[in-house]
Amino acid sequence: MKKLGSILMIAMFFVASAFAPRAEKVHEVEADIVDLAVSTEFLSTLVAAVKAGDLVDVLKGDGPFTVFAPTNDAFAKLPAGTVENLLKPENKDQLVAVLTYHVVAGKIMSSDLKDGQKAATVQGGEITVTLKDGKAMINNATVTTADIEADNGVVHVIDTVILPTM
Incomplete structure (x- = not known):
């Protein structure tokens, strides 16, 4: 019952945050980055990609991580067929490169961001x-x-998939 209550709390949190004003800061919930994404319908494409890239265990790790999480609409902006192509087993290396380009080691809150700041991604870019x-x-x-805080880092939802130089 406690787990169901936690799941409902997370689901309500993300429904509320879906309609929150842009770049609003939100509070910490008791879940890791993957659990937060799984409980959020508008991040379902990201979840599918993380699963296909075998990155679930990594993003459930201790971290801390900062994840710039593209929404389903962000993935939909990519050229037709891009997501489907990346999800193919033979393109797993490209998929992992794209996903890890959205992850920075450490916990970076929005108040830590500075204009012109550069950050190294887990992908290496x-x-x-x-x-x-x-x-x-x-x-x-x-x-x-x-500033969606998780047990192992923080998530910032973004409106566009960012792509590394390949």
Whole structure:
């Protein structure tokens, strides 16, 4: 029953945050990064990709991690067939590269972000932060919901999939 209550709390949290004002800061819930994403319908494409890339155990690890989590709509902006192609077993290395480009080691809260800041991703590339008109951007993606704290890090929801140079 306690687990069901926790799941319902997480689900209500994400339904509320889906309609929250852009870049609103939210509070910590008791779940790891993967559990948060799994309980959030608008991150279901990301969850499918994390599963296909065999990254579930990594993102359930101790961390801390900062994840810039693209929404389903963000994945839908990619050229037709891109997601399906990345999910094919033979393209697992490319998929892992794209997903790990969205992850930074350490816990970076929105208040830690500085205009022009660069951060190394787990993939090995670098992302750039831009602060403009009260909004944070990671490369070409806008942070729509910031500071969703998890047991092993923090998630910032973004509106565009950011792609590493390949």
